Ligand SMILES: O=C(O)CCC(=O)C(=O)O
């Protein structure tokens with residue numbers, strides 16, 4: 177098996193060789209997002225090379241990952257293959273952009289000013305800067321020290337038996353470059369997850385009951401995230417109103433992925449989290465423990481946004497993958513990052529490989545990350561559309577094509593499972609303004625008054 181990339185259940189990609197084009201309500205559309213994806217593969221294969229040099233090599237090879245990979249094996253990059261180390265990242269601070277940070281943070285108007293540039297990394301540390309310039313907010317020193325340490329110790333123990341994910345990518349079976357595990361509320365729910373839910377077209381084998389420390393911490397995360405959501409809506413969204421498709425109900429985490437990054441080279445590539453069981457405009461609470469690492473985010477541009485970018489000389493694919501540069505958010509031990517409702521549909525995120533790390537007294541080289549999520553009852557696979565393979569579909573949001581941007585779709589994802597072929601099933605997904613499909617009312621009714629036996 178090749179040791180490759182990053183993607184967890186959520187980096188859901190298109191098939192490279194499609195026998196028939198996807199049908200969009202009798203219209204055909206071309207594939208989306210392939211450059212990001214191909215670049216991520218190359219980054220995982222060549223973590224020591226600079227991302228923009230890899231991108232140029234990919235473009236010089238007309239988008240063929242195999243050809244680019246072959247060229248790189250022979251040492252041919254189309255730009256000097258700089259090491260990806262801290263010295264190459266441009267350590268910008270907001271003051272270097274002439275921005276003023278007030279105690280109340282940067283205003284939303286300020287935030288509209290574009291701070292990042294193609295090929296550059298803007299490093300943000302202060303909570304006020306992070307929330308003004310990314311779809312995230314952060315709380316440093318979130319838990320009392322003893323509680324953070326107790327959770328870290330418990331999860332380091334758990335992580336001994338974590339596995340990396342295995343999935344199919346371009347006809348290869350690949351493995352994610354970090355390990356993880358999925359946790360739910362009870363053993364009964366874990367059993368349902370193993371037998372009823374699908375990730376990348378396969379069942380998840382290792383689903384565990386939430387640990388005692390995770391459960392304790394969850395209550396605090398829930399409270400903090402709901403407060404952060406309210407603040408985000410009030411201070412950053414147009415007219416102080418929630419976004420279209422965002423849930424008006426409280427965020428109630430009932431599932432969590434725990435990721436373990438053992439050493440500086442373990443990473444997760446650029447992706448958006450899968451929305452299938454979270455629904456549109458999902459919010460995620462992400463707690464970091466152990467070694468501090470860089471969380472990078474970058475906006476996904478629709479094709480029509482490109483004209484606004486300053487890449488007059490770039491080739492079209494390059495523009496999209498890297499047009500606005502990226503922002504690095506530093507995630508120290510015991511920090512809670514909230515990915516707000518605009519994140520998964522409009523941005524991508526990653527944990528970049530690091531050149532060096534500062535060992536943590538309890539975790540040594542390891543970083544543990546817990547992402548608390550709210551799985552929606554009405555998105556249980558028994559309610560969502562089935563593809564022609566008979567498997568429940570994946571939910572995705574169209575990001576690239578201006579005419580479809582922001583629309584949701586149900587798609588077959590069996591193609592991502594090793595040893596399986598998918599069916600290219602596609603259907604637009606409809607939600608009301610609160611992000612609920614039409615069957616949600618009856619599901620909610622059924623669950624609030626269960627039938628007598
Ligand atoms: O480790 C992190 O902070 C991010 C992990 C992540 O992106 C995920 O679990 O989807």
Ligand SMILES: [Fe+2]
Pocket residue numbers: 186447448449525
């Ligand atoms: Fe993610």
